[in-house]
Amino acid sequence: MVLSDVGELFEMFKNSFPISIIFFIPILIILSPVSPVSAAHEFAALRMQQYDLHGVSYGCRSSPVNMEARPVDAKMITRRCIVARLKEVSISKYRDLIQENAGALLVLLPSDLDSISKEDKQHLQILERDLLAEETTIPVYFALETEELSSIYEEIHRGNAGDQATTAVEALMSGATANGFQMVVAGSQAKSLGDFQITNIQGHLSGYGIEEQLPTVAIVAHYDSFGIAPSLSFGADANGSGVIALLELARLFSKLYTNSRTHAKFNLVFLLSGGGKFNYQGTKRWIEDNLDSQDANMLSDASYVLCLDGLGKSDEIYLHVSKPPKEDSAGSHFLQNLQNVIKSFHPDVKFEMVHKKINLAEDLLSWEHERFSIKRLPAFTLSHFQSHKDPNRNTVLDQRETVDIGKLSRNIGIIAEALARYVYNISSNGNLQLFSGGLGVQEDLVEAWLGQLTAQPRATQLLPKDHSLLSNLEEAMSRYLKDTKRTVFKADKRDPEFQFFDGATYTMSAYNVKPAIFDLFLAVFIVGYLAVVYLAVQNFHFFYSAMQKLSSPKKVKVQ
Numbered sequence: 108m109v110l111s112d113v114g115e116l117f118e119m120f121k122n123s124f125p126i127s128i129i130f131f132i133p134i135l136i137i138l139s140p141v142s143p144v145s146a147a148h149e150f151a152a153l154r155m156q157q158y159d160l161h162g163v164s165y166g167c168r169s170s171p172v173n174m175e176a177r178p179v180d181a182k183m184i185t186r187r188c189i190v191a192r193l194k195e196v197s198i199s200k201y202r203d204l205i206q207e208n209a210g211a212l213l214v215l216l217p218s219d220l221d222s223i224s225k226e227d228k229q230h231l232q233i234l235e236r237d238l239l240a241e242e243t244t245i246p247v248y249f250a251l252e253t254e255e256l257s258s259i260y261e262e263i264h265r266g267n268a269g270d271q272a273t274t275a276v277e278a279l280m281s282g283a284t285a286n287g288f289q290m291v292v293a294g295s296q297a298k299s300l301g302d303f304q305i306t307n308i309q310g311h312l313s314g315y316g317i318e319e320q321l322p323t324v325a326i327v328a329h330y331d332s333f334g335i336a337p338s339l340s341f342g343a344d345a346n347g348s349g350v351i352a353l354l355e356l357a358r359l360f361s362k363l364y365t366n367s368r369t370h371a372k373f374n375l376v377f378l379l380s381g382g383g384k385f386n387y388q389g390t391k392r393w394i395e396d397n398l399d400s401q402d403a404n405m406l407s408d409a410s411y412v413l414c415l416d417g418l419g420k421s422d423e424i425y426l427h428v429s430k431p432p433k434e435d436s437a438g439s440h441f442l443q444n445l446q447n448v449i450k451s452f453h454p455d456v457k458f459e460m461v462h463k464k465i466n467l468a469e470d471l472l473s474w475e476h477e478r479f480s481i482k483r484l485p486a487f488t489l490s491h492f493q494s495h496k497d498p499n500r501n502t503v504l505d506q507r508e509t510v511d512i513g514k515l516s517r518n519i520g521i522i523a524e525a526l527a528r529y530v531y532n533i534s535s536n537g538n539l540q541l542f543s544g545g546l547g548v549q550e551d552l553v554e555a556w557l558g559q560l561t562a563q564p565r566a567t568q569l570l571p572k573d574h575s576l577l578s579n580l581e582e583a584m585s586r587y588l589k590d591t592k593r594t595v596f597k598a599d600k601r602d603p604e605f606q607f608f609d610g611a612t613y614t615m616s617a618y619n620v621k622p623a624i625f626d627l628f629l630a631v632f633i634v635g636y637l638a639v640v641y642l643a644v645q646n647f648h649f650f651y652s653a654m655q656k657l658s659s660p661k662k663v664k665v666q
Contacts, residue, residue, distance in 0.1 A: 147616055147617070147618050147619065148255055148256075148259060148616065148617040148619075149614055149615070149616050149617075150250055150253065150255065150256060150614070150615055150617075151250065151251075151338075151612055151613075151614065151615075152213065152248040152249070152250050152292060152612070152613045152614070152615035153248060153249045153250065153336040153337075153338040153339055153611065153612055153613075154167060154170060154246070154247070154248055154249075154297070154336065154337075154338075154610055154611060154612070154613060155167040155238065155239075155243075155247040155248070155249070155335055155336055156239060156333075156334075156335060156336065156337060156566075157297060157607075157608040157610075158385070158568070158605065158606060158607050158608065159603070159605065159606035160385055160386060160470070160471075160604070160605055160606075161386070161470055161604060161605075162602075162603075163470070164242045165239055165240075165241075165242060166238075166239060166242065166243070167243055167245070167246060167247045168242060168243065168244050169244055169245060169246045169296060169297075170246050170292065170294065170295075170296055170297045170610050170613065171246065171292055171293070171294060171295065171296065172188055172210070172211045172246050172248075172290055172291060172292040172615070173289070173290075173291050173292075173293075174186060174187055174188040174210040174211055174289070174290055175187050175188065175287060175288070175289055175290075175620075176188050176189075176190050176213075176259075176263050176287065176288040176289070176290050176617070177189055177190070177263065177267065178190065178191065178263050178264050178267050179191040179195045179196070179200065179204075180195075180267075181267050184204065184207050184208075184209045185207060185208045185209070185210075186208065186209075186210045187209060187210055187211075188209075188210055188211040188212070188213060188290040189204055189209050189211070189212050189213065190213045190215070190259070190260060190263050190288075190290070191212070191213070191214055191215065192214070192215045192252070192260070193214060193215065193216055193217065193227060193230065193231060193234075194227065194230065196212075196214055196234060197230075197234070198233075198234065198237035198238070201237075201238065205243065205245065209245060210245060210246075211245055211246040211247070211248070211290070212245060212246070212247045212248070213248045213249075213250060213290065213615070214247070214248070214249050214250075215249075215250055215251075215252040215256055215260060216231075216249055216250065216251055216252060216339075216503075217251070217252060218251045218252055218253060220339075220503065220504055220506055221504075221506050221508040221509065228504055229498075231502070231503070231504060232498035232499070232502050232504065233498070234335070235334065235335040235498070235501070235502055235503070236498060236501075238335060239335060246292065248292070248613070248615065249335065249336045249339065250615070259288055259617050262288065262619075263287075263288060266287050266288075287619075287620050288617045288618065288619060288620065289617070289618040289620050290615060290616070290617055291615065291616045291617075291618065292613050292614070292615050292616075293616075294610075294613070297608040297609055297610035298608065298609050298610075299606055299607070299608055300568065300606075300607045300608060300609055301606075302597060303568065303571065303597065303598075303607050304571065304572045304595040304596060304597050305381040305382040305388055305389050305392075305567065305595065305596055305597075305605075306381045306389070306570070306572050306577050306593055306594070306595050307378060307379065307380050307381055307389045307392070307393050307593065307594045307595075307596075308378070308379040308577065308580055308581050308584060308591070308592075308593050309376065309377065309378045309379070309393070309584075309591070309592060309594070310357070310376075310377050310584045310585065310587070310588030310589060310590060310591035310592070311374060311375060311376045311377065311588055311589055311590060312357075312360055312361060312364045312374065312375040312377075312587075312588060312589065313364075313374055313589060314364075314370070314371055314372050314373045314374045314375075315367075315370040315371065315372050316372055318374060321372055321373060321374050321408075322372075322373055322374070322408050322409070322410045322437075323373070323374040323375075323376055323406070323408050323409045323410065324373055324374070324375055324376070324409065324410050324411060324412075324413065324526070324529070324530065325375075325376040325377075325378065325406065325409055325411075325412040325413065326353055326356055326357075326375065326376070326377050326378070326412075326413050326415065326526075327353075327377075327378045327380060327390065327412060327413070327414045327415070327475060328346055328349035328350050328352065328353040328378075328379060328380070328414065328415040328416070328475075329346055329349070329379070329380045329381065329382070329383020329384070329387065329389065329390070329416075329475060330346065330347075330350045330379050330380070330381065330383070330560075330565065330570075330576075330580065331346075331381060331382065331383050331384050331565050331566065331567040331570060332345070332346070332347070332384065332505065332564065332565040332566060333384035333500075333501040333566065333567075334501065334502050334503035334504075334505070334566070335502075335503055336503060336611070337564060337566035337568055337569055337611040338564050338566070338569070338611045338612045339503035339564060340503060340505075340564045340565065340566040341503075341505060341506055341507065341560075341561045341563075341564055341565065342505050342560075342561075342565050343419065343505050343506055343507050343508075343509055343510045343557065343560070343561045344417050344418075344419040344420060344499065344505050344509055344510050345416065345417045345492075345499065345500045345501070345505055346383065346415070346416050346417060347419070347510070347557060347560040347561060347565070348415075348417060348418045348419030348510060348515050348557075349414075349415035349416050349417065349418060350379060350556075350560060350580070351515065351519075351553055351556045351557060351560070352415045352418050352515070352518070352519045352522065353377055353379065353415055354556060354580075354583055354584070354587075355519050355523075355548055355549075355552070355553060356377075356519065356522065356523055356526070357377050357584060357587040357588055358552075358586075358587050359523050359542055359546065359548070360375055360523075360526075360527075361587035361588065362546060363527075363541075363546075369531075371530040371531055372530075373410075373530040375530070376409075377584065377588060378390075378393060379580055379584070380393060380475070381567065381570070382567055382605065383475060383567075384501065384566075384567060385567060385605050386470075386471050386472055386604075386605075387472060387475050387477075387478050388604060388605055389596075390475055390478045390479075391478055392594075392596050393594070394406065394478060394479065394482055394484075396594070398482060406479075406484060409484055409485070410437035410438075410485070410529075411432075411437050411438045411441060411484075411485040411486060411487070412476060412479045412484055412485065412486035412487075413441070413486075413487065413489065413522075413526070414474065414475040414476045414479075414486065414487065414488040414489070415488070415489055415490075415522075416474065416475060416488050416489070416490045416492070416500075417490040417491055417492045417499075417500060418489065418490065418491060418515055418518040418519070418522075419491075419509070419510035419511060419514065419515045419518075419557075420491060420509060420510060420511045420514055420515075421491035421514065422455055422456050422457060422514070423456070423457045423458075423459075423491050423493070424445075424449070424456060424457070424458050424459075424489060424490075424491055424518065424521070425458075425459055425460070425461045425489070425490055425491065425492065425493050426442060426445065426458075426459070426460045426461065426487050426488070426489055427460075427461045427463065427473075427474050427476065427487060427488040427489075427490065427495075428460060428461070428462055428463075428476070428487045429462075429463065429464060429465050429476065429477055429480040429486075430462075430464075430480065431460070431462055432485065432487075436485070437485065437529070438485045438487065440529055440534065441525060441526070441529050442460065443534065444524075444525040444526075444528040444529055444534050445458065445521070445522075445525040446458060447525075447528075447534065448521050448524040448525050448528070449521060451538050452520075452521075452524070452538075452540065453517060453521060456517075456521070459493075461493065461494075463495070465477050465480060465481065473495035474488040474490075474495055475488055476488045489522060491518075506561070507557065507558070507561040510557055512550055512553055512554050512557070513550070515553055515557075516548045516550045516553050517548075519548045519553070520542055520547065520548045523541075523542045523548070524540065524541060524542060527541045527542070559576075559579065560576075563576070564611075566611070567607065568607035568608070568609075568611065569611060572593070572595045577593070581593055
């Protein structure tokens with residue numbers, strides 16, 4: 108009975124063989140263990156910096172990717188997307204990849220940048236510096252490594268095992284069984300942000316008396332950050348700490364200036380400048396507007412300009428100057444007050460003045476105060492960085508966790524005391540401490556501002572004029588200061604000082620694909636399989652007869 112039913116089934120497929128194939132294929136797909144969903148993975152790919160500064164191009168000049176993935180040690184990398192971990196990439200290896208015509212580079216970074224070893228941090232900072240020192244035409248992306256990306260990375264390495272095979276057969280079999288990945292970043296090339304506007308935010312506290320006749324002290328900090336990838340540039344210390352210090356100084360002195368008994372005969376001007384990481388473009392334009400304008404005289408009577416840059420950690424404070432202040436000058440008095448405050452209240456803090464002349468032959472200025480010094484305005488920068496070349500000033504490693512709230516609050520208090528001693532002329536009053544108790548630095552407020560500033564990357568090209576962070580900074584300054592306002596400016600179209608490009612974060616897709624040799628093996632297998640099935644169907648009567656003979660009961664002879 109069973110054989111009869113099977114025979115009828117095969118006769119049906121014999122008479123309509125093409126239709127039978129259509130019947131079998133969906134069943135094979137359903138029974139397949141491979142999930143179509145796992146064949147594609149999507150993740151955030153963070154493109155390397157791309158910008159022009161004073162006519163010189165820096166960073167990555169390309170963005171689209173549609174290439175097969177290869178590990179960094181693969182033999183064949185031409186027109187391939189190289190996927191490598193941080194430790195595998197050095198500037199020499201990077202240049203080798205360029206020379207061998209690699210198509211793209213994806214660098215996997217540890218998911219927690221703050222927890223990596225000291226050696227890995229140094230390696231990343233060196234890589235940031237060297238990669239940004241030259242222009243590249245291939246797309247360079249970074250991604251924070253996840254379990255999914257780790258799995259893709261391992262699969263790519265297993266797929267490359269055929270390159271190290273000892274025999275041709277081993278290489279052939281390895282290529283047929285390996286899983287490959289096609290890395291795809293869709294879209295067009297990154298476009299220039301031709302009308303990008305950099306924003307400055309300023310406000311002031313008017314001194315007691317006729318404002319135009321009073322001397323001025325300016326406090327300046329740039330609010331943007333910098334790193335190898337704009338989308339990873341949070342700048343908690345450089346220069347989020349400088350922004351927080353400026354806001355807290357504005358809050359503290361606004362309390363003193365609203366009381367007639369503590370209203371100093373000094374104007375205090377506060378400036379949050381944009382484009383600080385790009386040769387201090389915002390400061391440059393602000394100086395030009397205030398010195399060249401007949402109506403604005405904020406800087407013409409300035410006793411000195413105090414720039415804040417990196418104050419969020421370390422027990423060291425350095426006063427960077429382009430020219431040592433003359434004896435009995437305003438800058439000299441501030442320096443003396445700073446030394447006295449540290450000696451009296453914070454003897455554990457190391458303080459030192461660092462003198463560095465401005466090198467006009469260099470394309471980039473070292474410190475923000477140099478913009479003022481070029482115009483012969485007395486200025487200096489306070490920072491815990493001893494050198495302008497410190498790699499921690501421009502790195503994606505400058506995360507929220509790198510800032511010590513206690514030390515930042517202490518440093519703000521030191522600056523506030525030194526500044527108050529100058530504007531109130533109380534430097535001879537021994538250990539008098541103005542900012543303490545209810546008038547002291549509020550650590551919870553400092554921490555709240557740090558959280559807000561590091562909640563999103565602050566690369567210059569990610570902060571257009573209508574960005575919510577700029578609105579929040581302006582609102583905060585307006586609570587403490589008078590005439591708070593924003594000023595925006597664009598690059599000169601005839602001779603642009605800077606040019607930014609869009610496309611900081613992309614979605615990269617990794618499609619699980621088999622190599623071409625696998626298609627050949629699969630085609631041979633399918634042809635063989637169909638041939639066997641076809642012969643079995645066409646000659647089923649032979650099989651049927653044989654099965655009948657085997658299944659029929661044997662006759663037993665009766666003696």
